Amino acid sequence: MHSLTVAELAAGLRARRFSSLELTLHLLGRIERLAPELNAFITVTADRALDDARRADERLAKGEGGALTGVPIAHKDIFCTDGIRTTCASRMLSNFVAPYDATVVQCWRAAGTVLLGKTNMDEFAMGSSNETSHYGPVRNPWDPARVPGGSSGGSAAAVAACLAPAASGTDTGGSIRQPAALTNLTGIKPTYGRVSRYGMIAFASSLDQAGVLTRSAEDAALLLGAMAGFDPRDSTSVDALVPDYVAELATPLAGLRVGVIREFFDKGLEPGVGKLVQEAIEVLRAHGATVREVSLPALPLSVPTYYVVAPAECSSNLSRFDGVRFGHRCESPRDLRDLYERSRGEGFGDEVKRRIMTGTYVLSAGYYDAYYLKAQKVRQLIAADFARAFGEVDVVIGPTAPTPAFGLGAKTSDPITMYLNDIYTIGANLAGLPAISIPCGFVSEDGRDLPVGLQLVGPHFSESRLLSVSHQYQQLTDWHRRVPPGYE
Amino acid sequence: MEWETVIGLEIHAQLATRSKIFSASATAYGAAPNTQANLVDLGYPGVLPVLNGEAVTMAVRFGLATGAKIARRSVFARKNYFYPDLPKGYQISQYERPVVEDGTLEILLEDGTRKIIGITRAHLEEDAGKSLHEDFHGLSGIDLNRAGTPLLEIVSEPDLRSAKEAVAYMKKIHTLVRYLEICDGNMQEGSFRCDANVSVRPVGQAEFGTRAEIKNLNSFRFVERAINYEVERQIDLIEGGGKVVQETRLYDPDRGETRSMRSKEEANDYRYFPDPDLLPLAIGEELIESVRAALPELPDEKAARFGRDHGLSAYDAGVLTASRELAGYYESVVQGLGGNAKLAANWVMGELSGALNRDGLDVAQSRVGAAALAGLLARIADDTISGKIAKEVFEAMWTEGRSADEIIEAKGLKQITDTSAIERAIDEVMATNPQQLADYRAGKDKLFGFFVGQAMKATQGKANPAQLNELLKRKLGG
8 A cells, every 4th residue: 555656545545445544544654663764754743644534534435525635645844834843854943833834734735635744854954965954864765874865855765665655845956856866756846936935944045946756757746736826925936827737647758859958967977877867868769759969058057056045045044043932042041142142053053054154154245246146147047048948948858966875974074075966956946947856767886776866857837748758758667666675 | 614514314114004014914003012923023934025015005105206216126135133123033125226216305494495305215124123121120022013014214315414404304204204194104103213324524525524323313303403413523523633433323312412332343244135035026107107196285286386376485385284184274274264375374373283282282183173263263354353352262262162153252252343332432541541641632642552552451352453543543632
């Protein structure tokens, strides 16, 4: 039951082959047994899950409910959940219980899903390996000595290990796609503005976007459809019709124009990864897609651009964590300054502090033009590169990450090396474009099979196309159906 | 050396919206602490600002009323600093691209000359909360009811040359925002306050002197006193061989002096950058035209009309149009009276304003309504009572709330115009004062006043003065 996709589970629930309560109990049992070794969850909401499941079963019994009624899910612990602790994997918020639901949480709840728990992540979503969490690193189900990627590492590990059929994530510079790639999942980051950011604790507001990690493109279509749409509480959300993503999955590959991003096949790309990506592209070509090379010359500047813009925004976004109204407060502050310094000093981890300091610096008088303003200009160049490419092709394609999952601790001492792991994913965030990562094969390292992800990026609001291309590819391949050994 | 003062004002007008600028919380004044602060105002994790369209409309009203440019695209920025009454750790404020730019305002100076003051910009921003340092046993209390209240910050050019000009300008802005119904103008509650940038330079010097910014002045009197003190301080400093330093100062109304708050070096680096949670504010022609069409008659237009149609002096027209309510009251009196604007103007500016001031009332709370005052003035106009008696009647109306006619009737104050009655009084006075009569007739002309007084007294002041004069002259002459 646990290795079924959301679509398969939904069919089983409606056919009454099993109840939501049976399914939920089964998954809670797996979580209890398997989640601790992976450290995938920060909070397991068993009571809430059972309540949700019973309610779903009542509706299903009456023939009511929608496609997702009774389907268990998990939320990244960055989404505020009414009455349930929301930590953002930070000591700062280890005691924080939000008095409201994020819009994404509301949407999935309204769709009848069952909340299993809140997943581990990099602290405030700042990291690419899930090693910056206050609650400790998450392990990759494909090799427990390796990272699952980040920042949505807990969501990725939980779905990959079949502890949950789907989980929400957020993607500021690759935080859905890179962990999806490293754990053999489908992970979609929608167009900026497609999904409400209300109730999603902000890291870098102009880049943050909610999405989903699943075990198939079809599941991603189902769950994205249930979270996308305009929200009057988020001024940056876009008031545009949400297509029927599931219905459009049937769009054939024939006639698809694919652009292979030249800059992504650089010297940083591990050859084994590059080979699998090329093979995946050949599958698309063999089934009617036309393939050509495209160049996005400004794209190599995306990492330095990102590491100016994102820290700048985060330095301001995280100012509200001051020990005054919520979150961690130091013991017996001497005065206001002491309250600020110790509360923040104790509450934030090293990577968060590093980014707050970087961001404060780039916004400072005398440096603003040289860093922040220049980065915004480069950002426009990158967006212009993509726009030019989309004049010629429907999607651009390349690897999601330069390497498969790396070892725990392998990059923690050198932040720059860690940052370079996001080199292929950041561009879509800077340009606000939708992007998806799907499984495209495995490389073998140390006797372990490690998954590799293929990334597709499309024009604004082309989620339907990204999902249908992914779905069609998944009809031709079965990489996405593989489950890590020991979690079958 | 002769010195010239240079002043620019930054006026903060709290916009009279029902809800806050980025949240749905109410903005009413005086609620129990923290009862008008929702998750957005508290800066909770995950919440986002949504701009209140009414605040934008009000900013546009102000812009159009001052002949300013309305930016078709303006940008909200974050001003970053830590303070407990600033929940997010930043204030959302328009910085590089304000919604209103390049306006002007004409002020009327005491000597009757007019002066155009430039308005550099007016921008939208949110207010912070309040820190309460008393009553918490060494701790501080935070009230976030005010956090997120919409403000329009109106920045003048450094065009003001004296404290008096600064006050005239501030009063004019105060008048304007109330005409436009975008601010209640309540200075006690902090709805209207200003910072003054003050510098001095030798007369004839082109470049400005170093300025000091005096923060948070919340009365016209304080603005005048603070500026005068600061100007004197700066001149004394320079003439004593010192130098003015750029700094922020606070005015202490108890001591009547300004004190240094922080120097330029200590100033925060606010690290402004565009707020990524808010899209640039786009304002279309349609909104601008609908706001323009709904603008009320503005104070200058009204004053010009009072001059043109009512024959009022510029000064009188200025006084009467200082508030929309006062101007409305005056116009109702003129209407009730069917003309005689000068009489109405004198009474509204004189007796009425005096009584309102004495009792600390607004014109809307006046104990004598416009129709009632018109009723009284009509009795002056038709010679039923004299102006002097009218003042007595007005006082009675004010305290008793009855109409002029009722009081005139009840107190028998009707003017005596019956010639024989006046003649009887004169005869009586002449009969009881034979010595004075003889002296007058012998050439002591100045005794005429004595007879006027006595005859008036004999009629309890009710004799028509012109008639009395004429009859007295005739009779005394024999």
